[in-house]
Amino acid sequence: MKDDKGDLRNRFNFALTVGFLFLIALAVLLAVPLDLMNVQPVVLQLQTRIKDALGSLTPFIAVGALGAAVGLAELTSTFEDYPREAIVTQWGQYLIWLNGGTAMLAFFIIRFYAPPETNIFLLILMVGIGFPTLIRTNFTFAKQFGGDGKGDMGVNLGWLYEQFQTLCKKQIDVELMTFRRKQVDRLLARYPTVLELYQTALYTIKARATFTKAEEETKLSELQQKIDPKFPIEAARTEIGLLILEVGGIAYVDLLVEARREAPTPVAAAVAEASRGAAAPAAAVTAPVGGGLDSESVVKKLVEMPLDDLVSFGVSLLNASDDQDWVKKAAQPQGNITEVKQKAPIAYYLVSRLGVDAIVRALQSKNDSPDTKS
Amino acid sequence: MTPKELKDNEKKILAWIEKAGAISPSQLAAETMILPQEMWEMLNRLAERDLVMLRDDPDSVDGKLIFAAPMAKAAPKMQAKPEQDEP
Numbered sequence: 001m002k003d004d005k006g007d008l009r010n011r012f013n014f015a016l017t018v019g020f021l022f023l024i025a026l027a028v029l030l031a032v033p034l035d036l037m038n039v040q041p042v043v044l045q046l047q048t049r050i051k052d053a054l055g056s057l058t059p060f061i062a063v064g065a066l067g068a069a070v071g072l073a074e075l076t077s078t079f080e081d082y083p084r085e086a087i088v089t090q091w092g093q094y095l096i097w098l099n100g101g102t103a104m105l106a107f108f109i110i111r112f113y114a115p116p117e118t119n120i121f122l123l124i125l126m127v128g129i130g131f132p133t134l135i136r137t138n139f140t141f142a143k144q145f146g147g148d149g150k151g152d153m154g155v156n157l158g159w160l161y162e163q164f165q166t167l168c169k170k171q172i173d174v175e176l177m178t179f180r181r182k183q184v185d186r187l188l189a190r191y192p193t194v195l196e197l198y199q200t201a202l203y204t205i206k207a208r209a210t211f212t213k214a215e216e217e218t219k220l221s222e223l224q225q226k227i228d229p230k231f232p233i234e235a236a237r238t239e240i241g242l243l244i245l246e247v248g249g250i251a252y253v254d255l256l257v258e259a260r261r262e263a264p265t266p267v268a269a270a271v272a273e274a275s276r277g278a279a280a281p282a283a284a285v286t287a288p289v290g291g292g293l294d295s296e297s298v299v300k301k302l303v304e305m306p307l308d309d310l311v312s313f314g315v316s317l318l319n320a321s322d323d324q325d326w327v328k329k330a331a332q333p334q335g336n337i338t339e340v341k342q343k344a345p346i347a348y349y350l351v352s353r354l355g356v357d358a359i360v361r362a363l364q365s366k367n368d369s370p371d372t373k374s
Numbered sequence: 375m376t377p378k379e380l381k382d383n384e385k386k387i388l389a390w391i392e393k394a395g396a397i398s399p400s401q402l403a404a405e406t407m408i409l410p411q412e413m414w415e416m417l418n419r420l421a422e423r424d425l426v427m428l429r430d431d432p433d434s435v436d437g438k439l440i441f442a443a444p445m446a447k448a449a450p451k452m453q454a455k456p457e458q459d460e461p
């Protein structure tokens with residue numbers, strides 16, 4: 001099956017893995033005492049040169065890392081809902097590299113003009129912290145009394161960086177929007193009905209431990225507005241999907257998608273269990289229960305059967321006479337409702353009374369029986 | 375007709391809908407053991423009185439989703455909360 005996860009996380013993992021492997025290889029090469037071994041002089045020379053290069057590059061790496069850390073902090077604080085994804089977007093990377101690169105360039109220039117006896121550690125700290133501060137600074141020479149700042153006289157050294165930051169923010173936002181849409185589409189593909197999405201969103205909101213009562217109420221009210229009939233069906237589904245992504249996060253969407261793709265994970269089972277409880281009693285028959293088949297799919301399978309077959313199938317499985325009577329009464333010819341509207345309640349009734357697993361097994365044995373095959 | 379004139383079954387399903395948030399009519403019929411014909415008639419009556427709202431849900435089994443309308447909050451509630459029957 002094609003991996004339909006977002007590209008952003010794949011890019012992140014790949015870069016991390018390659019970087020990690022490179023560092024391990026470098027560390028091994030530097031740590032091994034090659035001069036005591038019988039190795040080619042070229043290898044020994046390579047080790048020596050790498051050690052020398054690292055010695056002179058270390059201050060630059062340190063300054064670059066400090067500058068990049070500032071860029072990283074700006075990104076994570078701006079996109080606090082999707083920090084990891086924001087970092088690995090193209091423009092997120094540009095911002096980090098620009099901060100790191102300009103800090104290294106500044107260090108190169110300052111070191112060139114600084115007296116040779118200057119303490120290198122102090123210089124690294126001065127440039128690594130001072131330069132990012134400088135390029136974000138607005139120097140005010142004269143300030144108007146009680147003014148709004150427009151009449152002040154000064155030099156805004158941060159103007160250029162502000163422009164670049166605005167551009168980055170816009171581009172990252174666009175890239176994240178595409179990413180969010182992909183995640184919602186994955187969710188909608190596995191949860192096609194408004195009802196399933198609604199119940200999932202309801203659980204997600206109630207399960208958030210950090211929500212205050214007021215926040216929970218606001219989100220529940222938002223959810224209720226999204227199922228209003230004035231919303232077209234696709235808009236309602238997308239909006240609820242976005243709400244689930246926003247409240248639950250990307251890892252949670254992954255969990256939900258996987259729960260529908262394979263046998264349920266313990267957490268997905270916990271979601272199913274919780275949705276049976278006080279939060280959403282009606283979710284009992286829609287929660288994913290077993291064998292990769294969710295109850296909604298089982299209900300749909302049952303509804304595909306002719307009404308008479310569904311009744312005899314249900315009666316044969318139900319033990320209590322009250323249950324059997326209800327199924328028979330529900331199947332009796334009724335005025336102006338369609339057959340599907342008669343079969344669907346019977347199917348839901350069977351699933352709620354017998355459980356998904358029992359019905360799937362019964363359906364399998366029914367299909368395997370010689371009568372059905374002939 | 376005012377909400378005070380609700381029948382017991384209507385109060386019962388309103389309580390269910392409010393507790394569930396939203397539910398499919400067929401699922402509601404199964405949970406409350408109300409026969410399908412009676413359930414649809416009752417839901418249509420409640421929708422006409424703006425106590426519940428029905429919306430399309432084409433991918434679901436019966437193609438509809440039902441939830442409480444804001445006015446339903448004014449309706450008197452059942453004293454006993456709905457309980458799920460044991461299998």
